[in-house]
Structures are given as C-alpha cells and as structure tokens.
Amino acid sequence: MFHLYPDLLNLYGDRGNVMAFARRCRWRGIDVEVRQISLGEKVSFKEADFLFLGGGSDREQNLMAGDLAARKEQLREAVEEGLVVLAICGGYQLLGKYYRTLDGKEIPGLGILDLYTRAGRERLIGNVAVEMEINGMTHRVVGFENHAGRTFLGDLKPLGKVLAGRGNNGEDGFEGARYNNVFCSYLHGPLLPKNTVLADNFIALALKRRGWREELRPLDDSFEKAAVDTMLKRIL
Amino acid sequence: MIVRFILALWAARLAMFVARVTGRGKGSSLPGKIALKIYPRILKQLGRQIKKGIIVVTGTNGKTTTNNMIAGIVGDNKGSGVIINREGANLITGVTAAFIRAAGPFGGLHADYACLEVDEASFPGVVREITPDIVVVTNFFRDQLDRYGELDKTIALVKDALKKLDSVRLVLNADDPLVAQLGRVTGKPSVFFGLARHPGVSGTGSAAREAKFCPFCGAELAYSYYQYSQLGNYKCPGCEFARPQTDVEGVDPGVDGMLVSCRVRFRQGNMYPLQIPVTGLYNLYNGLAACSVGLLLDIDMDGIRSSLAGYLPATGRMEKFLYRGKPVLLNLVKNPTGFNEGLSTLLSVPAERVNVLIAINDNDADGRDISWLWDVDFEVLSGAGEKFGTFVCSGRRAWEMAVRLKYAGVREETVTVLEDFDQAVRTALEGTGDMSYFLATYTALWPVERILSGYAQRERTLPESVPSISGSVKSVR
Structure with missing residues (x-):
C-alpha cells in the first residue's frame, strides 16, 4: 500500500483509512506493507496494490499538486491498468481537470478523471449518509464532509446517492466518483474504519489484481456496525 | 444611549438570574447574547473602565489554565479587583457576561485588571471592543476544524487582529513556530517563554504535528528536538527564522505525581525554583506563560511563585476526586495534542491498574x-498490557x-x-483498578463532572497542603 505524502496531508484523521486497510489485512493473516511516500521520492506506481491520497490545507495541497504533476503520466497509466485508489477530498479534486477559484482562476488538476471543481462561497460541512452499490449489493455508508469545492462529474459514475448531507456539490444529490478501480469521496471521518464494506472492497480488489480468487474471511464488525447504525439513526 | 446600555445590562442580569434559579444553562451564552443585541457597544463601554490593564489569553490549548493562573498572580499580588471569564466561556458573549457580572446596577466597574481567555476565532471581534495591554498566545494545534x-x-x-492593536505587548511561546512567528510578523514588543532541552525530549515528532514548514519561506523546518507535537527547537534552513531566545525559560522540568516543577531562568540570568500542583508537562508551559505576564506587570518572582504553588485546577483540568479512597482524575480533551498529553499522563500515573472512561460528544462546542x-x-495504550x-x-x-x-x-x-453517562461513570468507578482516569470532551465534561461529584468527593488542594517554597527548592536541586 502506498500512502501519499502522510507528512503533508495529515488533516482530518485520514491516516485512519490507512490503519483500517492495514489492520483488516493483518487480522486475516494477509501481509501488508505500508509505504509512506514523501515529496520528490522516486516510486513506481506499478509496485502498489492500493494507493491512498488524502487532502490538506491550501498550502499543502499546492505542494502535493506540484509533486503529482510530475508523476501524472505514470499515475494515469496505473489507473488505466486497474490500480486500486482511494482519493479523499483534496485528492479527489486533484484527479480532475481543474479547480476554479472564486475569482475565476483555473488551477489545473491532473486530468486523470473527467470531473471539475469550482469553489463555493459557503463550506459544505456536516455528517453525511450515502447509499452505494458494492458488488451488486446496496450499502449505507456514513462520514463527515467539509469542503468549499463543488465537484461536477462528466462521463463518470458517482460513488453513491446522498441520503443526508450535501455530497459533491449540494445540487445533484450524488457523492463521490468511480472510475475503474478508482474511488473518490468527500467523506472523511475517516471513511474506512467504520464502513468496513468499503475497506474490505479495497482489500478484495487489490488481491484480485494479484490473482487471488478466494473470498475474504469475514471479521467480527460489531463495533463498526454499531458506530454506523448510531449515525444512520441520527441523521436519517 | 445610556438607557439602552442600562437596559442591556439589566436584561442580561435577569437572564443570569433565571439560569441560576432554574439551574439550567450553565455556561450559557444567552446573557451575553441578549446584552450585545440590545446594546452592541456594551463591551466597549465596560472595557474602557478597566483602570490598569487588560490581559487576553488566546491559542488552542491551555487558555483556561493559563488565564486562571494569571488572574491568581494578579489578584494575589496587586490586591485590586480582577475581572475574569472563568471555565471556558471564551466567545464574545462569555467575555461580555464576565464584565456584566462585575458591573454595578448602573454599569460602573471597580476593577483594575481584566484577565480574559478568548477563543482564537473570536479574538478579532473581542479586541475590536476592548484594547488589551498584554496578549498571551499559548500554542496553535488543530482544533474543531469544522468550525x-x-x-x-x-x-x-x-x-491580522494583533497587527491592528497599537500599544500591545505579546507573550509568546518560543517553542511553537506557529506562535513565535507572531513576534516578527506583527512587529510588536514580545516576551518569549519556553522549555529548555531536557532528557525527556524526543528526536521525532508525533503524527498530529503541525507546522512542518517555515511560515516565512516555506522550507521544511529542521528540529534538533521536540518537546511534544510541533513544540521544540527548530530552525529554518532557508531563512533566518528560528526558535527565538527565551526571556522566561523552564530548566530541568520534572513531573512528580500530581506536581510539576522546574527552575525558571529569567533573561538568561537568575534561576528561581517553581512548583505547581498540576500534572503534565504541558501545564508547565501554562505556568511559564503566567510567569511572563507577572514579570511584565512588575510582580516579583517570589509573589508569582507562591501564587502558582497554590493554584487550583478548574473543572476538568486534571481535577481530582476520591471514590472509596481511590483517586479519580477528570480531564478535558478537545484536540489531538491535548489528548496525546492526557494519554501520556495516563500511562505515567502511579497505579497498578487504572479504570479508564472516555466520553466523546460531537455537539458544536466539541467539534x-x-x-x-x-x-x-x-x-500507546495497546502496549501497556495489564495496566x-x-x-x-x-x-x-x-x-x-x-x-x-x-x-x-x-x-x-x-x-x-x-x-449513558450515569451508567458509564458507575461502571468505570466500580472497575478493578486502584485508580480511575476520566477523559471527556467539552459538552461531555459537565454531565460527567456532575455525576462524578454525586458518587465521589472532590479533593481540594488547599494552599496549606501544597509543599512550601523552601521544600520545593530542595526537590528541584
């Protein structure tokens, strides 16, 4: 697993996503190596099974954008080849075409996904519940959003439908985006530890790429389920 | 105008009275809100009457403790009336309420000093109304980001708010680059406090660390050691920004059970032993900030030391209780850095086995x-085994x-x-440990404290039970 720029993008408990992925592998006896990637470090995305990209404050986001711009082609190739990616908030926006600021300036993104973001005056903040389909089953996922950007999808599937909260842009009722094995979302909270279905989905996808054909061994998720149910009961 | 002023005052007083009799709305912002609504300039008018000095404490952690310490030092040594907003009522409404509470029926104030803790986001609004003579900035950590x-x-x-203040003096944490930069960017006269290197410092920062980059040139700051989080001895490799020389420095800090101590070096000269009945190294920073304010107000070091030696923690700032002879500690947690400090205290408490209660709310005031x-x-808890x-x-x-x-x-x-808090408190107290340690976020703290004080006795640290100053000299070498 590659965790991109953890020393830079350490807002909002994003590292919880990394912990959840790694723990849930190890609890099943699957070896996992978490590599923390720093700015400028030489890496090949071909070596990764799962790549996590979080968000940060404006200054840190600019540093990350500059660094990833230099790796753009490599990342695009990996995504086309099915690299499993989770991008949250700022990382999500960065994969798109551009971010338009309030005064109309367009900051180019990596252009890997067909989406764009424009800044809004009000930040969209609060608890969110999303309904999404994973492996043909409908699941409810909860998290917390905090973003000024409004993201609009082109020829892309959203991650899910907003049941409570604002989602991508507060207008169209959708949250996140999906393309190949790339999953984007505005939900932190963090997303993976309590929403185990998502965490296990990433593990399964990553293993499948390595030729693993077995089902994942189920774990006792009673704490996680209770945490999700508490929030669903409250916000729906 | 005078009519509205007095009307605002009385309306707020009435709201305070109602809150007191009904026992509801403790720490409510309603009285201040009412007063500001009726007469928006009420805080300005009341603040102007402070005769000698207004001291404002802001920053992320340690505001309440530092402010209470300062008020103690000023009250003990200057003798005259001190207005203070206690227990975290630190938005503009809470500050206004503190002045109203102290005012006479026609809005007259007889106080020489005001010691105010002010929330960082409320700081610009508050200092537009009242003009502080001294501003203390404790530290900056991430806190309640969604707000x-x-x-x-x-x-x-x-x-930006500091830049607009004319004759202010700053008291700044030298060890926090995010705070220390304020001296240079505002150009205001500044006194720096900090902790000297000691054997407990670490070579690596924690995950919750802020401020990896120089606020002036953006280069990554180089640290020779960390105290905790981003506090430490830093230097920018790209420009001349570095930890400033301290005016008030804590040397040889020690944490001994329920007591922290150090020697205070003033302007690289004399050393004075200092002891405060609180736990956690971070409280030493609060003590050093309070020391700095005392020195700026020309209070002598003996007076400052004896005030701090008799310091009583406010609600939930490592408050002590006794349940069937076993100690219970109650601590407020509100952000990663404060929580990490709380955990390291938890790991070091002198007990065989500890019952732990963690109460997490997510109301507005908690984040x-x-x-x-x-x-x-x-x-860090997973390695502690049977503790x-x-x-x-x-x-x-x-x-x-x-x-x-x-x-x-x-x-x-x-x-x-x-x-449910009641069930949780009872279950934790009845645990197998010989001590209990409670951590609660802001809005969970009040109910937990109320329930706890129903089952357990509050332990009062009376001034006479605090070791005398002569005793403390021995213990810090």
Missing part, C-alpha cells in the same frame, strides 16, 4: 467532526471511540460501550 476551516486561517485571523480521534496516538482494567466509552460518539480503540490494538473484550 474554523483550517489552522492556517485561524492563525491569520489572530495575526461536530470527530475524525480528530484518528489523529490521537491511542496506539488498564476496562475502557468505558461513553457519549454521543461512544461507538466511534470503541472503533478507534479497536484499531489502535486495544483488545475488544476490555472495551465497554455505555452511551
């Missing part, structure tokens, strides 16, 4: 986003806390979730 946006913005707010729990290093009896998780986000502990490597069978 403020991001930390950079909070710092910019404070910075609605609880993802900060994932920036706290709970992993902990049970972990009781409570509050509106009790389950979230349980999940966090699980992923930190704490065994699930040692975790009990009881969302």
